[in-house]
Amino acid sequence: MKTESISQELKQLEKNLQTMIAAENPILYSAAEQLFNAGGKRIRPAIILMIAKLINKEHNISTEQKRLAEITEIIHTASLVHDDIVDNCDTRRGKGTVHTIFNNKIAVLAGDFLFAQSSWYLANLNNLKVVKTISKIITDFAEGEVQQGLKSFDNLISIQEYTEKSFYKTASLIACSCKATAMLNYDNNSKENDFYLYGKHLGLAFQIIDDILDITGSTESLGKPAGLDLKNGNLTAPLIFTLIEKKELPKIINREFQSQGDVLKAITLIKQTNSIQKAKDLAEEHIQLAIHILKTKYNNKDNRDLISVCYHVTDRIN
Template identity: 75%
Template sequence: MKSIQTELKQLNKNLHKMIAAENPILYSAAEKLFSAGGKRIRPTIIFLISKLMNKGQIISTEHKRLAEITEIIHTASLVHDDIIDNCDKRRGIETVHNVFNNKIAVLAGDFLFAQSSWYLANLNNLDVVKNISKIITDFAEGEVRQGMISFDCQISIEEYIEKSFYKTASLLACSCKATIILNKNNKNTQNDFYLYGKHLGLAFQIIDDILDLTGLSKDLGKPAGSDLINGNLTAPLIFTLNKNPKLQKMIDKEFQFKENIDEAVNIIKNTNAIQKAKDIAEEHIQLAMHIIKSKYTNTNSKELLLMTYHLINRIN
């Protein structure tokens, strides 16, 4: 997005400053993640909403800081995710626990959560603090739920969507709402953008889960099929389960061999499960776009709508 390139560049610089730590190992572990880059989806959405809701298209200092805070929270969650899922790579580089060890990685994640909380408190807005704090609780809830249904063939689409909300959509929903709170808009507008972020987040997670099966490892920045290896049963697999008893047997044996993963991916690809999952993501994208189109269309809304629709087009 050309209109916010300056803000995104400054965000990247500020992130490095915000994770300053006296302990060099702790700093190195945290800094490694930000050096790897990332899509910066969450800050981009915050910047675009800020522009949409301000007549002068001004992105305030508070909104810039909120964008930085949400990116730190997101990054902290990735550190802990990688330990739980035992991922070797993230964004194409070795994960923190692989370079250091699990103990350092846990502490690095905790440090990032602590730093985000400190900067959050310094926004001096109690409603925003309450709103963003819920995200960290939801992350933990999501991880516990995912752990409880690992390799569980009885998982329903509804349970999958609920888990996806806690793990991904909550961050976007709450950060979109916080953007509006900082803008001093009313409760109805806050709720609109909460729902916008929720639908966007759910679509994003479903698309990510599809890409885990259809993408190449070099493009994903991590091994393809990681979800299957870790027992995270996602929408395409859930839609395939009832049609293929062999797949259920492989899940019951927790994909003992790499060949099982490859075979499972091929089974899924030979059904309409990926298209069905994409249809659900498309539905959530349309719901998100409807909120903007029905109430908030102006000259500044085009980029936000383009960004929203871009997420569904990540799949070829």
């Protein structure tokens, strides 16, 4: 992913994040800092900064848009802290998760603290439309977790239900933050909708690729255990496509992968079909829709970085 055009802004973002999550309680601060120190590509704030440059006539990024990029990363980080507890994930990006280093209680409080900090900085943007748009993300996170919980180990789940859950859990954050970036440009509403759709399709593709990697990747490459989604009853696109072809798969799901080797057996069944390719094709559809928006409405050299983000998402499995 090309980030040269916003390299200085990303460096400043790293410094600002440390200041923004400062807390008087050393344990709370240490828990929140733990996840930031684990690294990450900062894809979400990078997208915001790129959009800000693209839609501004002078290619400047406003102070409010830079702050929005920081807020978005804090919200994303808060969601990861809570996700890791729900999913019983002991490692992330190859390092121990907050709840394994401290405990569940501290991790929940650290996540809540990050959500609270993001809300405070969001309110200080003094833009009610942006506040409403970004606040919806946190509601969507909860909706996504509930939907995922209700469909846990449910072998009747459809691709439509999977896509809806994926929107709430992943795509909403990218879609709403892209929309809010356009709002902060004080231009017209058409740009807001364009970048909402760009973020939505990019986010859905990102989640599908993540779910493919859970099947095809190694613990070392993922930075967390492979097959964790299956183990937790989170049935994703590759498995849903396989259910149509492999009649023994529902039996394994119904016993909730409790027998020894069940997760490996399910992964083997998935790989015996063309389900991974079908999932890739689904992700590619969303990527092409995102690129189409950029090429038809913002077709100039300044859209190259945002298009490179699209290709970066699918390149993760090549």
